[in-house]
Amino acid sequence: MLVKLLIANRGEISCRIIRTAKRMGIHTVAVYSDADANALHVQMADEAVHIGPAPSRDSYLQAQKIIEVARKVGADMIHPGYGFLSENAEFARLCEDNQIVFVGPPVPAIDAMGSKSAAKKIMEAAGVPLVPGYHGDDQSPALLKQQADAMGYPVLLKAAAGGGGKGMRQVHHEKEFEQALAAAKREAMASFGDEQMLVEKYLTQPRHVEIQVFCDMHGNGVYLFERDCSVQRRHQKVIEEAPAPGMTEDLRKQMGEAALKAASAIGYVGAGTVEFLLDTDGSFYFMEMNTRLQVEHPVTEMITGQDLVEWQIRVASGEDLPLKQDELKINGHAFEARVYAEDPDNEFLPATGTLSFLQPPDESEHVRVDTGVRQGDKVSVYYDPMIAKLIVWDEDRPKALRRLAKALSEYRIMGVTTNIGFLYNLANTKAFKQANLDTGFIDKHQSEIFLKNEADIAGLLPLAALYLVLTQDKQHQQSGPSQQDPHSPWQCMNAWRANVDHVQHLDIQIHDEVYQVHVRQLTAGQQRRYRISAEGFNVECQGEIRGDNFTVILDGHRQNVVIGSDELGNGNELGCSLYTQSSALHFRQKLPDLGLLDHDQHAGGFTAPMNGTVVNHAVEPGEMVEKGQVLVIMEAMKMEHSLKAPKAGKVLEFFYQPGELVDGGAELLSFEAEE
Numbered sequence: 001m002l003v004k005l006l007i008a009n010r011g012e013i014s015c016r017i018i019r020t021a022k023r024m025g026i027h028t029v030a031v032y033s034d035a036d037a038n039a040l041h042v043q044m045a046d047e048a049v050h051i052g053p054a055p056s057r058d059s060y061l062q063a064q065k066i067i068e069v070a071r072k073v074g075a076d077m078i079h080p081g082y083g084f085l086s087e088n089a090e091f092a093r094l095c096e097d098n099q100i101v102f103v104g105p106p107v108p109a110i111d112a113m114g115s116k117s118a119a120k121k122i123m124e125a126a127g128v129p130l131v132p133g134y135h136g137d138d139q140s141p142a143l144l145k146q147q148a149d150a151m152g153y154p155v156l157l158k159a160a161a162g163g164g165g166k167g168m169r170q171v172h173h174e175k176e177f178e179q180a181l182a183a184a185k186r187e188a189m190a191s192f193g194d195e196q197m198l199v200e201k202y203l204t205q206p207r208h209v210e211i212q213v214f215c216d217m218h219g220n221g222v223y224l225f226e227r228d229c230s231v232q233r234r235h236q237k238v239i240e241e242a243p244a245p246g247m248t249e250d251l252r253k254q255m256g257e258a259a260l261k262a263a264s265a266i267g268y269v270g271a272g273t274v275e276f277l278l279d280t281d282g283s284f285y286f287m288e289m290n291t292r293l294q295v296e297h298p299v300t301e302m303i304t305g306q307d308l309v310e311w312q313i314r315v316a317s318g319e320d321l322p323l324k325q326d327e328l329k330i331n332g333h334a335f336e337a338r339v340y341a342e343d344p345d346n347e348f349l350p351a352t353g354t355l356s357f358l359q360p361p362d363e364s365e366h367v368r369v370d371t372g373v374r375q376g377d378k379v380s381v382y383y384d385p386m387i388a389k390l391i392v393w394d395e396d397r398p399k400a401l402r403r404l405a406k407a408l409s410e411y412r413i414m415g416v417t418t419n420i421g422f423l424y425n426l427a428n429t430k431a432f433k434q435a436n437l438d439t440g441f442i443d444k445h446q447s448e449i450f451l452k453n454e455a456d457i458a459g460l461l462p463l464a465a466l467y468l469v470l471t472q473d474k475q476h477q478q479s480g481p482s483q484q485d486p487h488s489p490w491q492c493m494n495a496w497r498a499n500v501d502h503v504q505h506l507d508i509q510i511h512d513e514v515y516q517v518h519v520r521q522l523t524a525g526q527q528r529r530y531r532i533s534a535e536g537f538n539v540e541c542q543g544e545i546r547g548d549n550f551t552v553i554l555d556g557h558r559q560n561v562v563i564g565s566d567e568l569g570n571g572n573e574l575g576c577s578l579y580t581q582s583s584a585l586h587f588r589q590k591l592p593d594l595g596l597l598d599h600d601q602h603a604g605g606f607t608a609p610m611n612g613t614v615v616n617h618a619v620e621p622g623e624m625v626e627k628g629q630v631l632v633i634m635e636a637m638k639m640e641h642s643l644k645a646p647k648a649g650k651v652l653e654f655f656y657q658p659g660e661l662v663d664g665g666a667e668l669l670s671f672e673a674e675e
């Protein structure tokens with residue numbers, strides 16, 4: 001196979017594709033925007049060509065430009081990765097017109113899955129099970145309501161042209177129907193310029209289970225089993241796993257065959273994913289088909305031992321599928337966790353910054369890290385803020401889950417806020433361990449995942465306080481004037497004084513709350529003991545820090561804790577993550593203010609977190625607002641983000657109107673804080 005492959009993408013997926021291509025002896029060509037000139041995917045590829053400015057609409061979405069590059073370098077195949085142009089029928093058509101092989105399905109297959117209602121009609125005709133519902137053209141409100149009444153509440157209204165959960169409304173009672181319909185239509189009209197609605201039976205506890213299918217050009221098709229992606233925040237996947245917990249051989253076969261039926265109904269070729277909702281009684285319903293490689297494909301690779309990108313390249317080259325259905329086997333269990341630069345405590349607001357320190361867990365047959373960044377790289381406002389995909393494998397689910405938690409606690413990232421603590425807490429919930437999954441999982445278990453329970457915090461605060469005191473002592477010892485007797489109390493430069501009852505007060509911030517903790521040193525010397533107290537606890541403890549490992553004895557209970565600390569971007573705070581066996585705690589401690597900070601400046605507060613659209617101004621210019629009040633709502637990465645007032649004051653001017661596109665980093669408004 002003599003091929004020159006251009007990868008029309010960036011980040012981890014480009015790196016991942018390049019790795020496979022190299023192993024297959026294929027020459028690789030990367031493309032890059034201004035922001036990615038030194039990116040990992042550019043360095044890894046054999047060649048790389050600049051395609052434009054940082055915003056993706058000027059670079060990675062420039063179909064024509066990418067085709068020109070492919071022609072210029074003589075590439076005979078293009079892999080679109082996921083996102084960007086991967087499901088763009090026009091781009092696939094351009095490849096075809098230029099005799100370049102598009103690693104993906106034929107153009108009509110992409111087209112067929114483009115509209116929700118059209119896709120559903122095709123699937124219905126092919127005998128693929130659909131959620132009971134109405135997908136007709138008659139849109140009179142009376143008829144829609146009649147349909148809803150007949151199928152029974154709750155129902156879900158969905159925009160036919162919808163995506164990203166927009167134009168969707170749950171209706172739990174017939175009395176609410178009219179109002180919900182009007183609201184869903186308004187949202188659909190505003191987002192897609194089309195108010196056509198579907199009415200579906202609303203499943204209250206569904207799981208998202210999807211089937212990986214593969215078809216070649218010679219009429220062969222196989223399914224590479226399922227992935228469970230039920231754990232979602234705002235309809236976006238967070239942790240995926242394969243196989244799906246509790247899946248029976250019989251159901252797997254039924255779902256696999258239904259997925260193949262869906263693929264063959266549209267003449268599919270290549271890798272595709274058929275997404276189903278799986279109800280508590282084992283019924284499953286077609287949701288949509290993704291005509292590309294999925295972000296979460298590695299879990300399938302881990303349990304089947306196959307390289308799906310290699311399969312894609314072989315199939316695109318006209319070869320037969322590498323294996324037949326009965327040659328495919330499931331081995332063990334795999335998880336994938338998406339590590340993002342984002343703030344889970346602030347509605348998952350994307351975070352940006354420089355990855356000042358980056359140390360992933362060690363890779364092995366059990367741990368795989370797919371990433372597109374290195375230490376020193378920037379997480380910019382321009383692209384999806386995913387830092388890496390952490391993938392783990394072991395013989396069974398409990399073992400694999402332990403590997404996941406361990407690997408998460410070993411992931412060290414400094415310079416940007418990440419969701420690692422959130423993922424760790426999620427993976428450690430009892431319900432996740434028991435695989436009690438459904439798409440409402442995160443909402444249902446939020447107090448555990450976001451550590452909202454005061455008793456949980458009270459259990460972790462002493463560890464945080466002890467860590468801070470021990471680090472402080474260590475620093476003082478290292479910078480102390482005499483090393484003659486390091487254990488003498490006279491060498492101790494903290495609050496300890498002979499015969500004086502001395503107490504240190506620490507302000508520790510968790511989420512938005514500041515906790516005052518009192519630390520009394522009980523003994524001097526090497527194994528110092530402390531009494532740590534605050535509202536809700538009073539404990540005696542001692543501990544030792546060795547690198548990232550922190551051993552604590554708390555009222556006689558000894559435990560090992562993993563610690564990651566970080567001086568936060570603006571240098572006036574210390575941020576620490578502490579991973580105990582059951583949960584992760586992220587806390588901050590204010591460092592002394594040396595007068596270097598500009599208090600009026602709300603660091604990055606009024607800039608767009610990334611490329612997106614202004615949805616709504618929440619206040620009028622000139623109107624007085626309170627601290628924390630929402631000023632403007634933006635939509636980016638399929639999610640809405642609110643920008644809030646850092647203190648009381650007023651907005652002087654909004655620089656963008658609702659509906660306008662903004663580039664990440666753009667200033668959205670001017671704000672005057674109250675004197």
Ligand code: ADP
Binds near residue numbers: 131156277439
């Ligand atoms: P979109 O294209 O807007 O993302 P989907 O139809 O793919 O919309 O659905 C997104 C998510 O909404 C699903 O993953 C699931 O969590 C939920 N969902 C969709 N349809 C239903 C339904 N009938 N009952 C319950 N939940 C649903």
